[in-house]
Amino acid sequence: MGKVTLKVNGERRELELAGETPLLWALRDQLDLVGTKYGCGIGLCGSCMVLVDGEPVQSCLMPAGEMEGREITTIEGLDPDGAHPVQRAWNDVDVAQCGYCQGGQILSAVALLRKNPQPGDADIDRAMSGNICRCGTYPRIRRAIKLAARYASDEGGASWPPPEMARDSAAARFCRSRCWLPAHWSSGLAGSIPPRRKNWRADAGRPTCMCASIETARSRSSARIRKRARA
Template sequence: MGQYTLSINGAARTLDAAPETPLLWVLRDQLQLVGSKFGCGIGQCGACTVHLDGVPTRACVTPVGEVGRRQVTTIEGLSKTGDHPLQKAWQELDVPQCGYCQAGQIMTAAALLKKSPKPSDAEIDAALDGNLCRCGTYLRIRAGIHRAAELAAQGAV
């Protein structure tokens, strides 16, 4: 066991965990940040995606002992008021079906939009490759990302 102080959603959080404990378990079980979901446990589905210094990262395979001083952002920290352009677009277009994968989809898309504010379909497909949607809402996810890009360009942040 070790004690870690992590920067999570802009706040310092101190916790006790074994260094090999997956970040996902720390977020969900100790900090009650349950937006990131457990899907596969091997980093292949994307349901657990968070940002480490803005980079989409699979929290189910990231040991808490390796986080260090990097800033962790979860879906709960994407926007304090839930008005991020992606969150607005998701609601406007009714993107999710069951919703299980959507936090990971949104977190991956947020990093894409930061890098490419007006992504092409090919850029979206490449960035979200590996984020699985059991319901197959990939076309709605892509439309949501395009709509979020429009909202961001209009200053709806």
């Protein structure tokens, strides 16, 4: 057992541990930075990803003793208020499902955008290849990275939904179940809508909320049941 000094999220921390202890366990067990997750322990899943000198590193493989003098950033150190462009985009696109892998996904996305402010699909797929999502949120991850690039380039001017989806803000509204019903719908925009908000359809040329359709179907079904009961 020895002493290791790490600079984590801008703070110098002195830890008592063996130098060969994986950085993952130094962060989780001694610094209580549990946003860095244990997934596989062999560097295959990316759940334990952190940034070391700005580069994504799988902390389960890195001995803590080799990290002295280097800048380590965990998901907790990105922005405590969630105001970083990538964090904002992740929230706006509703990327997370179970959320277990998302800390590592976000940090890999941050590293990508620092190197390539306007990545294409191939760039994103290549940069994110070290991160596995068992929930299969890859399409939303790609969408969020592109939105984060907009946020960063517009200095916060970009927003969700994009302006072209809600040109008439007075006509745009939310249904009872909070699904997005755009004022001006067109099939060409469907690919830009997060899956959790794409629960509406075009009906006779008008945007119709799927929640409303389901509610109508339930009401009709209940009415039929009551009618049969009276008969």
